[in-house]
Amino acid sequence: MGPFHAVIIGGGGTGAAVAHDLTLRGMKVTLIERGELTSGTTGRHHGLLHSGARYAVKDKESAVECIEENTILRRIAPGSFELNDGLFVAITDEEVAYSSEFIESCQECGIPVRRLTHTEVLAREPNVNPAIKLGVQVPDATMDAMRMPLRFFATAKHNGATIKPYTEVVDFVRRGNAVSAIRVRDHTSNKEYEIGGDIFINAGGAWSGRIGAMVGVDVPIRPSPGVMLAVYGRLSNMVINRLHASGDGDIIVPQRALSVIGTSSWVVEDPDNLGLPEDHIQMMIHFGSELIPAVRTAKFRAAWSAARPLIGPRGADTGRELSRTFKCFDHIDENVEGFVTITGGKATTLRGMAETTANVVCAKLGLAKPCQTREFVLLPHTAYYV
Amino acid sequence: MDDIQPTTDPVRPKAPLRSWFDVRGRSMSTLAFALNRLTAVGLTIYLFLHLSVLSLLVRGPESWDSFVALAKHPLFLLLDVVLLFGVVYHMANGIRVALVGMGVGHARHKTLFYVLVGIALVLFVVGAVLIFTG
Amino acid sequence: MQSTMSRRTLEEMATRRDRSGSLWLVQAFSGLFLVFILGAHMIAHHFIVEGGLRNYQQVLEYVANPVVFVIEVLFVILGVVHALLGVRAIIIDLRPSAGTLRLVNWGLVFFGAVAIGYGLWLAVALQRLAG
Amino acid sequence: MVERDIDFKVFRYKQGGAAPAYQTFRVRCDENTTVLVALQDIRRDQDGTLIMRHSCHHASCGTCGMRINGREELGCVVKVFDLNTSTVVVEPMRNMPVISDLVVDMGPFYDRFNSAGMPLMRESEFLDEADVAEGLEAYMRCENCIECNLCVSACPIMGTDPTYLGPAALAAAWRVVEEPRGLDAKPLLDWVDSQNGCWRCHVAYECNEACPSGVFPGDKIMSLRRELTKRKFRRLFGR
Structure with missing residues (x-):
């Protein structure tokens, strides 16, 4: 045999x-x-190689998985990434307060973090909203999703x-x-x-x-789509995240000559029929411009939906809780x-x-x-x- | 559909004439290329015809002057106009292709095209008028 | 899905990695020179003389001028070279086999030599006729 | 939001089946509908056997190259309403073997790169920026070329002779010559200095028109030629 x-x-x-x-x-x-x-x-996500920081506070299991795999992928697939790290930026006082819990959780999960001051962030990423109060650097990266x-x-x-x-x-x-x-x-x-x-x-x-x-x-399985928006121009080199518990339009991933703003979340029955809600595109522009104001004026390239395969019982409605x-x-x-x-x-x-x-x-x-x-x-x- | 290759076999080239001269949906530069190639063929034929006609000169004044008389016929002059267009166009576009092809001014190849072909058209009109009135 | 370019095509690519590509440069430069020479030729022959073309006697007198003689000789050489290189470029785009291309090359060289030789002979003969 | 019915006249072909033919589908489109989404809607609602290549849906992967109303485009970024036609003709790319429907075999595309005999295709480039985040040597980004084959499909010379290296491979060669990063660019310049290399281009610039990613292969071919011309003149006049 x-x-x-x-x-x-x-x-x-x-x-x-x-x-x-x-x-x-x-x-x-x-x-x-x-x-x-x-x-x-697979090919359709925003192209983020997660450091795990996004999940560190609420979903430690995912966060640990991410940082482990992040390290392995850098080793076994050299050249497929834009290794420019990621930044979590805090804009409101609430987000500044959240930052200590965030940093602690990252450290617990083994995610290397570095706190950056307002000046340090803007020196590295001049397009970021000047109203930001602080930033946290994590080993995120951009991947070539395909x-x-x-x-x-x-x-x-x-x-x-x-x-x-x-x-x-x-x-x-x-x-x-x-x-x-x-x-x-x-x-x-x-x-x-x-x-x-x-x-x-x-x-x-x-x-x-x-x-x-x-x-x-x-x-x-709950097919849970999100809307993404790509605009012309690299608005940043590092991946820019909003420092808060996850929400809509809280990430900008530079990719080649584009910047991808993501994402929203809802739940559908048919993964072949996602639609592309116009209000979600507007939401990406709205929340994206809070991270990098130039999002509002950047030239539109594409908007699309992709369905996450989330595990969960029937009845979930946004997918964020999964x-x-x-x-x-x-x-x-x-x-x-x-x-x-x-x-x-x-x-x-x-x-x-x-x-x-x-x-x-x-x-x-x-x-x-x-x-x-x-x-x-x-x-x-x-x-x-x- | 003829230019699509419904096969998993290695790439099979299609009819070159279609590829060169089918300018539907193509840009200005393909049109320029097609016209360049067309005028090139015309001018090549003309060049060798011209050379052989010149042998009449060696045969003496009668044969040459009777040819000159024929060449002044309006139909012949019309052919001259067509030839003139070929010459000025091939020249103008040729200058562009030569410069751009050596990496000179390739960033502005379109402007170069319009300027040179513009000049060529002016020369053509002036020449055409001269051919009939001169 | 295991279909890539055939081995034959790849081999063809390898064997045809010849230097003749830069003949294009000869084509370009002969073309640029022709702009001036052909310009002079055309204006002199067709747009200066009353009536567009010279009669027999006028032609002979004209060719007797040594500057004109040089221009015409250059024109024949550059014109033939430029034209035949162009013909070769077109033939190459028709995908000749390596053997055919060799044949074409020799054919064009032969034809070109004959044409230039004929042109030179003609120019010299006309100058002689002009006395 | 405005909705309209648009007819899509799609090239259909199945191996071992009938001769290729066009099939027309009517699809309800809105302002955001791209040609790619419309094709997916056809597959979902009308004909499950229609196949095409696609992946990222934002012009970053280069898989959905096709001809839309005769022009080479990425289906994912062409909005149906922007075409301003009531019938949209969708065909596979040219100069490539068609596997089925809109799917072409990308093998020949990569074969041309491989015939260089040296690493040609770059994945990423480093950016020149003074202030780089701690822990990083330099910011880097993926190369512009997304290997979509649109330039190869648009090239009139490619259409007559597949032994031509073609715009994509030549553009990649120029990237190496321009920024050798330790590689010896000389063999590469020799490689493109051939009848089938950069001299084959007839300056139709269709590749520039077709390029969706800012590579502009035509310009890069001309840059190679400038480099080679310089080299030849230097040699002619004893360096």
Whole structure:
């Protein structure tokens, strides 16, 4: 018997990292994605490599995950980031008061912080609202939201994984209580065929609930979109955050020749139908200009929505109350064998999500192979195409 | 649709004529390039015709002067006007391409084009009038 | 999805990494010179003389002028070089195989030499006729 | 908000299926609807088999290059109403093999870069700024080129000869010549100094018109030529 065959459904950052991890552990891997790779949520986020500071006060688990993965990604994907750190700026007295709790929490989570005075902040980032009272420097960074995950695909592909974009799962084939194959449609030729495997991994992100439903399991996923706005010009070099408990329009991420202002949060049923509420775009301009006044006059480039895959019970309404951590579900709990779901999380933690998933998969298959992705330097994204 | 390649095979070049001369939706510079190539072909043909016609000179005054008489026919003069346009345009755009192509003034290639082709058009009109009245 | 450029195309790219690209510079400079020489040629021949073209005798007298002789000779050389380089550029854009291109190169060199030789002969012959 | 029905005439092709054809879909659009969003709406509501490339939705990843009403554009930043046409024609990029519908195979694009035989594609550049935050050596940013292939699609010479290195690779070469950062740029200058290199360009400047990211490959090709011209003259007159 050859190596176990893992079939991954979903070609976003999570699927990419899972494919990479499992190929390194010696498994045969096939990944399918219904559209282009990273065309769901992955490529569409504001491109922040989290330091974890955003979650340090309220969601320590996420914060610790972030700083750990932040350090690892800098090591294994050099060149995919704009490593200019991030700044949390306090504008109101309330935010100044909050800063000590913020700094303490960051330190507890192992996030290096540096307090900067009003003058120091403006010397480094002259466009920031001159009314700011203080700033806290953290190791945030800008990532290339599409090319960084593509490096996982490139590396997995070169290590033997089969990556099939434009291939959509249409049905699951069961043998007894186990999933034994998936039926897929290749959209490049309109042909349907089956892919058999030993384990099927649902890495559908915001779409993972829909994939779970096809198997008859409940994945408690809440697609929670946010609106982002990109304007021309680098209004800052560091990532500028508002120093408060998270809220709307509280971050500006410089990216190439653009600045991306994010984001809002609500909850939808259908991750394919997010809409783009005009009032949210206005909100980005309004709150963004409190961080950097030039947002108001900067030339518009694009506005778009992306759906976060947040884990939570039905009934959540804004998504802000939901944790940003990730979870791997083994659906054997619901009497379905050979099917696991990895969801939640964020781009920063994609490698960690994959490690957890691969651990679950290996345990299920009785495979004693350690994770190697922490040190494995990824191929450049261009390697995906050659 | 003919210029799209519905195939996963390696890139197959399409008909060059379409690529050079289909200026629909293209910018001014493609038009300039297409016209440059068109006038180039015309001028090349003319150059060699011209050279061979000159051999009449060696054959003596009769053959040459009868050619000159033919060349003064209005239809021939019309061809001269077309030729003149080819010359002045190819010249003006050629100066631009030569300068820009050597990295001189490439940031202002559009201005260069309009100025040079503007001058060329003035020369053309003056020349055309001279051809018929001169 | 394993379809990239064919090996043949890549090899073609490698073998065609020749230096002839900078012939473009010759093309550009001959063109710039032609602006002056052709300008002089056209004005002298067609716009100065009453009626646009010289009769036989006028032509011979004109070519007898040594400055004109030099200009005409230069014009023949630069004009032919510029034109044939242009023809070559067009042929290259038609993707000839390496063999065809070699043939084209030699053909153009031959044709150019003949044309220039003919032009020079013509100029000298006319000057002789003018006495 | 104003809403209008717009017809999208979309290029359709499936491997092994019928010959390519255009299919028209009517989509309800508002002021914010981009061509990419409209195409996604078609996939969601009308035809689930329509495929296209897309990722970031703000002109930073370069995947959604396509031809909209004949012009090379990123679908994510073209608002439907700005086109001012009641029918929008959407086609895949030119000079690339079409895998299906609007999806082209990007392999040849990267092959051209790889034929340089040296690291050509830059991920990031360092910025010159005096006051840099503590702990950082210099601010850095990702390069402008987003590898979208629009310049290659727009280039009239690329259309006749795929062995031309093309605007994107030449522009990247100029970035290295301009800022070698320790690399020896000479072999690269030799590489572009060829019939298929920078001399092949016929100055149609379609690449500049098509570039959505401020790279302006045409200008960079001309800069390479200026550098090579200087080099040749120096050589001609004994340095």
